[in-house]
Amino acid sequence: xxxxxxxxxxxxxxxxxxxxxxxAPALPxxxxxxxxxxxxxxxxxxxxxxxxxxPGTPIRQLVDRDAPMxxxxxxxxxxxxxxxxxxxxxxxxxRFVEISxxxxxxxxxxxxxxxxxxxxxxxxxxxxxxxxxxxxFNKAQQDALLPAVENRWVSFIGATxxxxxxxxxxxxxxxxxxxxxxxxxxxxxxxxxxxxLTDARGLGGAVALTDEAADHLxxxxxxxxxxxxTYLEAAALVAGAGRADAAKATIDVAVLEKxxxxxxxxxxxxxxxxxxxxxxxxxxIRGSDVDAALHYLARMLEAGEDPRFIARRLIVHASxxxxxxxxxxxxxAVAAAHAVEFVxxxxxxxxxxxxxIHLALAPKSNAVITAIDQAIGDVRKGxxxxxxxHLRDAHYKGAARIGHGEGYKYAxxxxxxxxxxxxxxxxxxxxxxxxxxxxxxxxxFSEVLERIRAVLRGPRDxx
Numbered sequence: 484x485x486x487x488x489x490x491x492x493x494x495x496x497x498x499x500x501x502x503x504x505x506x507a508p509a510l511p512x513x514x515x516x517x518x519x520x521x522x523x524x525x526x527x528x529x530x531x532x533x534x535x536x537x538p539g540t541p542i543r544q545l546v547d548r549d550a551p552m553x554x555x556x557x558x559x560x561x562x563x564x565x566x567x568x569x570x571x572x573x574x575x576x577x578r579f580v581e582i583s584x585x586x587x588x589x590x591x592x593x594x595x596x597x598x599x600x601x602x603x604x605x606x607x608x609x610x611x612x613x614x615x616x617x618x619x620f621n622k623a624q625q626d627a628l629l630p631a632v633e634n635r636w637v638s639f640i641g642a643t644x645x646x647x648x649x650x651x652x653x654x655x656x657x658x659x660x661x662x663x664x665x666x667x668x669x670x671x672x673x674x675x676x677x678x679x680l681t682d683a684r685g686l687g688g689a690v691a692l693t694d695e696a697a698d699h700l701x702x703x704x705x706x707x708x709x710x711x712x713t714y715l716e717a718a719a720l721v722a723g724a725g726r727a728d729a730a731k732a733t734i735d736v737a738v739l740e741k742x743x744x745x746x747x748x749x750x751x752x753x754x755x756x757x758x759x760x761x762x763x764x765x766x767x768i769r770g771s772d773v774d775a776a777l778h779y780l781a782r783m784l785e786a787g788e789d790p791r792f793i794a795r796r797l798i799v800h801a802s803x804x805x806x807x808x809x810x811x812x813x814x815x816a817v818a819a820a821h822a823v824e825f826v827x828x829x830x831x832x833x834x835x836x837x838x839x840i841h842l843a844l845a846p847k848s849n850a851v852i853t854a855i856d857q858a859i860g861d862v863r864k865g866x867x868x869x870x871x872x873h874l875r876d877a878h879y880k881g882a883a884r885i886g887h888g889e890g891y892k893y894a895x896x897x898x899x900x901x902x903x904x905x906x907x908x909x910x911x912x913x914x915x916x917x918x919x920x921x922x923x924x925x926x927x928f929s930e931v932l933e934r935i936r937a938v939l940r941g942p943r944d945x946x
Contacts, residue, residue, distance in 0.1 A: 578608055
């Protein structure tokens with residue numbers, strides 16, 4: 484459904500009373516959702532996204548100079564994409580038209596573009612054409628936007644939660660300025676909540692929020708300002724705000740839990756719970772208790788832990804505690820980390836859970852970390868003798884005269900690609916760092932390793 488400013492005709496060509504009726508009349512301001520009522524009216528009211536809105540930034544320049552623009556706003560839900568579109572239109576006093584890629588098609592897009600083109604030609608007034616969820620438009624639908632963007636009949640602003648390099652066609656992306664929005668920080672969310680509590684457009688001081696409830700609300704919001712305001716509004720209703728016979732309502736943790744049907748998880752990302760839970764999480768995976776591991780994963784996600792932190796720990800664990808017993812564990816962990824970046828929460832919880840299940844059920848081996856730590860230990864003890872002459876670089880002029888490369892045996896010239904010769908310095912010639920277990924795939928590597936060592940080192944390796 485497209486939206487235009489209800490206070491005026493769509494354009495010079497729409498006389499009063501001739502504008503097609505919206506499917507549903509606009510709600511009075513006091514009945515609009517809290518998130519809509521609290522929408523900033525200017526760039527200075529926007530909270531967060533300082534990297535986009537500071538002095539000298541592109542969007543400031545575009546707004547201050549009132550220049551035609553085309554923007555693609557990419558970021559998670561609730562980070563201000565729609566807000567920025569409204570603010571840009573309001574500050575520059577441009578006609579604002581919103582199209583939803585979920586419900587509107589090419590016919591609607593072309594009709595709005597034609598109206599904007601005629602208005603520009605007759606009055607010089609520009610139109611901001613905001614396409615929400617632009618990634619949901621197929622190629623043909625996005626192609627319909629190109630003439631308007633190319634000829635600047637409209638100032639196009641597209642919002643997407645998906646990577647635009649995959650979801651927006653190249654011609655449209657190349658004609659637009661790509662701005663990446665970040666999830667709001669905890670401090671930003673607290674400012675959003677405080678403004679909604681006190682501002683006359685919001686709750687107007689009729690509700691008090693306890694510190695514990697504010698902490699829980701910030702965790703639940705997960706960087707999403709819209710979610711924070713939606714939950715706050717629901718909690719205010721549960722607390723009885725707005726009743727004529729009620730004193731100032733108070734939202735505590737119990738009220739917030741009841742309003743959003745989400746229990747508060749005791750978890751301090753900078754305190755003991757953070758370290759205790761992640762420790763229990765890794766030890767549960769190491770101990771192959773998949774159910775306990777999933778419990779701790781859920782606990783961290785529900786408490787608002789950074790999913791990238793969880794993914795990084797899984798990558799480390801895949802090599803530290805699974806290693807060569809299941810070499811695919813590292814691939815799964817890395818893929819989950821990529822999924823967190825590419826998909827984001829809440830969907831990425833599934834990818835993280837898959838990685839947790841894989842690692843918990845995989846055969847375990849700490850042979851990798853033991854091997855590298857022992858090798859590092861020897862180096863730190865000074866056991867780093869000279870490289871054997873036959874392995875030294877022999878490509879530069881004069882290397883042969885000093886014996887570099889002399890006697891080197893090219894492994895591919897021998898059966899099996901393995902030939903007996905010394906590779907390690909004399910100081911660690913007989914060291915065995917990697918000692919594979921008999922767990923999982925590492926049992927096969929153990930057999931292969933023994934055969935290789937027998938060829939490389941011969942009888943000397945028998946001790």
